[in-house]
Amino acid sequence: MTFAPRTWVVGEVVTAALLNQEIRDQFSSIFDAWTTYTPTWTATSNPNISNGTITGRYLKVGRRCIAVVKITMGSSTTFGSGGYNIGLPFAAAAGVDYTGTARLVAVNAWVGQVIMSASSSAFNCAFPTSQTDSRSATWAATTPDTLANSHVLRAQVDYQTAS
Structure with missing residues (x-):
């Protein structure tokens, strides 16, 4: 299930975990089984x-x-x-x-x-x-x-x- 996107803060360190949650996991939910x-x-x-x-x-x-x-x-x-x-x-x-x-x-x-x-x-x-x-x-x-x-x-x- 998709969720509200993150509000990024200036100077925040972007990590692999954050990118996975914001990008990969959002797309995965669209293609998941019903x-x-x-x-x-x-x-x-x-x-x-x-x-x-x-x-x-x-x-x-x-x-x-x-x-x-x-x-x-x-x-x-x-x-x-x-x-x-x-x-x-x-x-x-x-x-x-x-x-x-x-x-x-x-x-x-x-x-x-x-x-x-x-x-x-x-x-x-x-x-x-x-x-x-x-x-x-x-x-x-x-x-x-x-x-x-x-x-x-x-x-x-x-x-x-x-x-």
């Missing part, structure tokens, strides 16, 4: 992943965060009711709305977008309402398809964190 996290999955009546899986990973450089989520429905996953929200690893900054991409492989494959409000700690996905109607609706148990075992959602968002 960090895993377990996203929350909520709705008006919460779904329960049960024997399905929900995974997330993120890369944070400064206040920029790229988060990727994968939800695979299991045979005993329950889907709750209402539009779904998926938790982020960090709250978003105020003043800017963010979008990303989403893909749901269910009975059909659906391409949608991630929608996230400023200062939010979660996002939702919007998909076309049907194969013939390109208007979008928030992802839910029966939108755009009725969810079932082995259906998979993948989503990614690139956003500025609050801190």
Whole structure:
């Protein structure tokens, strides 16, 4: 993880350790492996992943965060009711709305977008309402398809964190 650069003082002796921290370690954090996290999955009546899986990973450089989520429905996953929200690893900054991409492989494959409000700690996905109607609706148990075992959602968002 990157950190605030050092404020150098006139006459300070520059050492290898300081240069490593200020230059090498900063660059290394950009190229490190992504960090895993377990996203929350909520709705008006919460779904329960049960024997399905929900995974997330993120890369944070400064206040920029790229988060990727994968939800695979299991045979005993329950889907709750209402539009779904998926938790982020960090709250978003105020003043800017963010979008990303989403893909749901269910009975059909659906391409949608991630929608996230400023200062939010979660996002939702919007998909076309049907194969013939390109208007979008928030992802839910029966939108755009009725969810079932082995259906998979993948989503990614690139956003500025609050801190």
